Amino acid sequence: MDEIGQKLRAARIEKGYTLDDLQQITKIQKRYLIAIEEGNFGALPGDFYVRAFIKQYADTVGLDSDALLTQFQQDIPDTQPQEYVDQSVENKTRATRAIENNPGIKLRRYLPQVIIVLLVLVIFGAIYWAIIQQSAGEKRAIPVQSSAVSVSSKKESKSSSSSKSSSESSKKEESSSSSKKDDELTVSVAQASGSTQAVTVKNMPATGNKLKVSATGAAWVAVMVNGTTTWQATLAAGESQEVDIPDNTTTFDVRSGNALGTQLELNGKTVDISSGTSVVRTITFTADTTASSSSSSSDASESTGD
Structure with a gap:
């Protein structure tokens, strides 16, 4: 020994x-x-x-x-030899090239421009059709009395259409505002129980989730998904690291050798793990799928009502 x-x-x-x-x-x-x-x-x-x-x-x-x-x-042996660093850089470079050459990503990149062009074409087509209709209407011989009735009818129709459009627009804005609040990501942190602590995430996206790990004191931290370590490091005070959570992950663990000196953020939301006195701690994140199921049922009900 x-x-x-x-x-x-x-x-x-x-x-x-x-x-x-x-x-x-x-x-x-x-x-x-x-x-x-x-x-x-x-x-x-x-x-x-x-x-x-x-x-x-x-x-x-x-x-x-x-x-x-x-x-x-x-x-004590040195950590992360130059060969490991070189391999990590090469692997990241290959991953970046694979992402850049993905046809699906290229399509998504240009999709907004394609949509804008289509919208412009539709608008120009509608204007052209309106001009043709107006020109055809001016060529018809319409009695004075009939013209007056027609104009009055058009005014009433426009007024009714404008009122209906305003009402529908107001409903859409209210629905959009309510939907944004319902879809907002929220994080609920339970009181630490010994060396474990539970975190419930509401409205957690299926993809693109990022966990930021920061250290106020030296801490060894690891992120584990389905029992497999996807990232780990020893962070000095003041250091931080952003970790990508794999797509379609509904639960993952964060293990810290110094929980009192570790700070966490999920998709920009602060995860307050300051409660509890255990230094070594496992924090389990779980996505709350109840809200998503309820929202889907509500949307289906509204669609049936319409």
Whole structure:
């Protein structure tokens, strides 16, 4: 057992934690905890996990993780070698090229211009048709009395049409305003219960969701979807990272080794996880599909009524 492992083990025993207790709190497998205490860093899944797990272990048993990592820096493997960075950059470049060459994305990019051109053509066609109709009407010989009746009838028709149009426009604006309020994304955060905390998201879009993770103090943070880690990093105080949530995701977890020093935002909405005293915490986000089902039923009812 090396010196850093002895120090961590002593702090754990002083806290009264067994390895099973520590596994339950940190969610780090027991065999990795044993490997850390014995200094067998090669048994961990990768160099990055060495620093992350030691940091989480230290924070949980009440040690200053930053000071500990600095003190034993020469004994801990460096994280993210240049080869990993190069591969990450190349993978991102390939992903960007694939997105740019996608025909569906290109079509969506030019769709607004196509719609505008079609609208202009429709407007010009309506104006041309109105001019032709007006010219044809002027050529007809209409008695004076009949003309007066026709003009009066047109005025009444225009007045009635204008009133109806104004009423329909008002209804559409009210409906649009109500729809926007109903469709607005809202976030409800429950009181933390031990090392877990629940977050309910109403009107969460099926695609394009982004989670911003910020650190007010050094924190190890991971985002997990369906039990698979999609992103993880150790953030220093003042650092932040924006994480893309996969499309059609209805639930995902955020694990933090320092929840009190972690801030979260979902699609620009602040997620207040400040309640609770647990340092190591798992925050579970769940999309509330009840609102979407209710909205769909309401829309169907309105459509039937119309």
